[in-house]
Amino acid sequence: MLKYVPAMTSVVMEEIPGKVTLAVEISNCRGNCEGCHSPWLREDIGEVLDEAAIDRMFADNFGVNCFLFLGEGKDPETLKRLASYIRSRYGVELAVYSGRMAVEDDFYDVFDYVKVGPYIAALGPLNKTTTNQRLYHHRADITPLFWHRGIDPNAR
Numbered sequence: 001m002l003k004y005v006p007a008m009t010s011v012v013m014e015e016i017p018g019k020v021t022l023a024v025e026i027s028n029c030r031g032n033c034e035g036c037h038s039p040w041l042r043e044d045i046g047e048v049l050d051e052a053a054i055d056r057m058f059a060d061n062f063g064v065n066c067f068l069f070l071g072e073g074k075d076p077e078t079l080k081r082l083a084s085y086i087r088s089r090y091g092v093e094l095a096v097y098s099g100r101m102a103v104e105d106d107f108y109d110v111f112d113y114v115k116v117g118p119y120i121a122a123l124g125p126l127n128k129t130t131t132n133q134r135l136y137h138h139r140a141d142i143t144p145l146f147w148h149r150g151i152d153p154n155a156r
């Protein structure tokens, strides 16, 4: 099962370059980043994320062209199942922010965008050239796109 925090769901422009993105905060984070920006996301909080919840979100947010899982939770099979559902039903691009150093190779088949790397305050988030985090688009590292934009994408 995956859970999300409805009150933190929002449409964002800066997390995925060039996309109008529906960003959904996933709880049960398995990360342990020092300086974590949202420690409550490590807890088992929120509501069940399933196909019905996704349908409601798309009904409420017409026009988005990307769906971002802000975190991957602890149930990778459900994560991938829901991603496939979104692609087949809504035809938008798919993104996941993982706090892990690396993800399994099939993540790059399921998701168009994959962000990896724990948040390390001393190195900074994606928009810092010193960052340890990386955003891949179809396996290509597009992290440098953030370095001249002065934006502050979610530090997950």
Ligand code: SF4
Residues within 6 Å of the ligand: 029, 030, 031, 032, 033, 035, 036, 037, 038, 039, 041, 042, 098, 099, 100, 118, 119, 155, 156
């Ligand atoms: S991945 Fe994000 S939510 Fe999870 S521990 Fe790290 S900073 Fe916190």
